[in-house]
Amino acid sequence: MTSTVTPPTTSTQNKFEKFKAEKDGLAVKEQLEEFARIGWEAMDETDREHRLKWLGIFFRPVTPGKFMMRLRLPNGIINSDQMRVLGEIVQRYGSDGNADITTRQNLQLRGIRIEDVPDIFRKMKAVGLTSVQSGMDNVRNITGSPVAGIDGDELFDTRELCFQVQDMITNHGEGNSEFTNLPRKFNIAIAGCRDNSIHAEINDIAFIPAFLNETFGFNVLVGGFFSAKRCDAAIPLNAWVPPSDVVALCRAILELFRDKGLRANRQKARLMWLIDEMGLGQFRTEVVNRMGKPLAEAAAKDEIEWEKRDHIGVYKQKQPGLNFVGLHIPIGRLFAPDMFEIARVADVYGNGEIRLTVEENLLIPNIPDDKLEAFLAEPILQKFSIDPTPLNRALVSCTGAQFCGFALIETKNRALAMIKELDAELTLTKPVRIHWTGCPNSCGQPQVADIGLMGTKVRKDGKTVEGVDLYMGGKVGKDAHLGTCVRKGIPCADLKPLLREILSEKFAAIPKEGIATTT
Numbered sequence: 407m408t409s410t411v412t413p414p415t416t417s418t419q420n421k422f423e424k425f426k427a428e429k430d431g432l433a434v435k436e437q438l439e440e441f442a443r444i445g446w447e448a449m450d451e452t453d454r455e456h457r458l459k460w461l462g463i464f465f466r467p468v469t470p471g472k473f474m475m476r477l478r479l480p481n482g483i484i485n486s487d488q489m490r491v492l493g494e495i496v497q498r499y500g501s502d503g504n505a506d507i508t509t510r511q512n513l514q515l516r517g518i519r520i521e522d523v524p525d526i527f528r529k530m531k532a533v534g535l536t537s538v539q540s541g542m543d544n545v546r547n548i549t550g551s552p553v554a555g556i557d558g559d560e561l562f563d564t565r566e567l568c569f570q571v572q573d574m575i576t577n578h579g580e581g582n583s584e585f586t587n588l589p590r591k592f593n594i595a596i597a598g599c600r601d602n603s604i605h606a607e608i609n610d611i612a613f614i615p616a617f618l619n620e621t622f623g624f625n626v627l628v629g630g631f632f633s634a635k636r637c638d639a640a641i642p643l644n645a646w647v648p649p650s651d652v653v654a655l656c657r658a659i660l661e662l663f664r665d666k667g668l669r670a671n672r673q674k675a676r677l678m679w680l681i682d683e684m685g686l687g688q689f690r691t692e693v694v695n696r697m698g699k700p701l702a703e704a705a706a707k708d709e710i711e712w713e714k715r716d717h718i719g720v721y722k723q724k725q726p727g728l729n730f731v732g733l734h735i736p737i738g739r740l741f742a743p744d745m746f747e748i749a750r751v752a753d754v755y756g757n758g759e760i761r762l763t764v765e766e767n768l769l770i771p772n773i774p775d776d777k778l779e780a781f782l783a784e785p786i787l788q789k790f791s792i793d794p795t796p797l798n799r800a801l802v803s804c805t806g807a808q809f810c811g812f813a814l815i816e817t818k819n820r821a822l823a824m825i826k827e828l829d830a831e832l833t834l835t836k837p838v839r840i841h842w843t844g845c846p847n848s849c850g851q852p853q854v855a856d857i858g859l860m861g862t863k864v865r866k867d868g869k870t871v872e873g874v875d876l877y878m879g880g881k882v883g884k885d886a887h888l889g890t891c892v893r894k895g896i897p898c899a900d901l902k903p904l905l906r907e908i909l910s911e912k913f914a915a916i917p918k919e920g921i922a923t924t925t
């Protein structure tokens with residue numbers, strides 16, 4: 407491991423910069439056995455509530471003593487053995503245990519007790535899993551095309567690059583103190599298909615397929631992010647790189663961000679604030695200097711030409727005789743029996759591989775034609791449909807109040823209940839992408855949705871109640887752009903009639919027979 411790169415403590419630092427300078431987040435790795443012995447209540451508060459996030463372990467004020475664990479699954483790929491190990495972990499926590507597929511094609515586990523963490527880490531390591539550096543001021547899960555290597559229309563198989571970038575950042579999952587003290591969180595995405603399946607526009611660095619003089623490579627976008635204070639789509643760096651330079655470019659930008667990024671105010675510390683401060687031209691020059699070689703100017707055109715696919719259903723792979731099947735996982739939530747069953751069908755019908763998507767769904771690839779019929783008859787497909795209703799199909803939700811201390815409203819369970827009611831009343835022919843997010847941090851990405859709902863508190867009948875701000879107009883895939891807030895402060899109790907109206911007027915929803923059109 408390389409030596410720690412930590413700025414010294416000063417009296418003007420905010421509390422996060424202070425505690426990072428006092429002790430590197432990764433240092434708690436050596437204390438895990440001690441934490442397990444003394445228990446969560448006796449731990450140092452900063453270790454418990456902040457530094458443990460460097461290992462992917464999140465203290466949950468909503469469920470004290472029951473931690474969340476966020477993994478790293480580059481390109482959203484996991485195999486059946488790994489899924490079973492994770493299933494066994496959450497199973498031991500009974501009704502407290504479950505797993506959520508996240509909006510970065512990743513998994514988070516619930517109910518984790520600190521006394522079990524050393525053993526959990528040993529079991530994860532044995533199957534090649536890590537959760538290192540997945541929270542706080544670290545680089546998040548590296549996203550890539552969920553159909554990489556199996557899509558007949560792909561331009562580039564993103565899998566290897568996603569793993570290489572992760573290995574560079576995390577020192578092959580062991581932890582890398584070169585990148586454990588960034589000014590803020592950081593997102594990287596690599597697109598290999600024509601449909602921008604990873605929401606390139608909302609990442610700090612995104613690689614977009616583009617040919618330069620007929621050579622394949624990527625145009626580079628930088629600075630995309632959402633925060634409570636500001637949301638911005640990524641902007642072109644005016645750079646093109648061949649695949650072989652992707653890791654070096656990520657390293658150069660991360661080092662620049664680490665060394666020059668703004669640290670005084672956490673609301674102004676994401677990469678885009680540094681780009682603003684330096685100016686894009688100077689930022690690019692410094693990246694080139696750190697790479698130690700010139701960057702080609704961006705290719706005139708990129709290859710994102712399609713509407714975004716959701717991959718739910720049955721599709722032929724580029725390998726003759728093989729298929730991938732996309733299962734809809736309502737709001738991304740899995741319980742231990744689901745995880746075991748998914749692992750089993752992936753083994754019996756595929757090659758044990760499972761892919762996750764940023765829409766919180768999953769794919770089972772490599773199913774031979776002659777096993778397809780039997781696979782489609784498996785009972786698990788009754789729960790996780792390959793043909794959900796148009797409203798269910800594109801529903802996404804962040805964690806919300808059930809587990810997240812920032813949440814202003816309950817999201818996942820409410821989102822499901824609302825869609826069930828709307829489904830009973832309306833017929834739609836096309837999916838409508840409805841995204842729920844419990845607070846302005848925007849983990850559920852309401853700005854990319856057709857209809858985005860952001861949790862807030864509102865006054866109704868003299869009381870403070872749960873409500874939402876309404877976002878509309880998010881466009882994904884080709885010509886992606888962010889939606890905007892069109893109406894503020896709608897009490898959740900008043901939301902259904904408004905959604906019915908919007909779905910009818912803007913998305914051609916038709917009331918089902920016998921259902922009244924007003925509520």
Ligand code: SRM
Nearest residue numbers: 508509510512546631632633804805809810811847848849
């Ligand atoms: Fe997020 C903080 C959950 C994707 C922007 N996010 C949090 C925390 C860790 C807050 C906390 O400690 O409670 C949430 C954990 C709740 C829990 O118990 O699950 C949380 N974020 C999530 C997940 C699980 C939402 C989901 O249900 O899928 C996603 C995990 C992704 C992963 O696997 O790593 C998740 N978060 C996002 C995204 C979407 C994306 O990356 O495409 C965003 C907006 C994009 C971005 O980051 O630019 C996002 N999360 C935030 C922010 C605002 C960042 C900022 O610059 O201000 C916070 C708050 C913070 O970092 O201070 C936050």
Ligand code: SF4
Nearest residue numbers: 804810813844845849
């Ligand atoms: Fe929690 Fe807010 Fe993120 Fe939802 S958007 S997971 S409520 S921080």
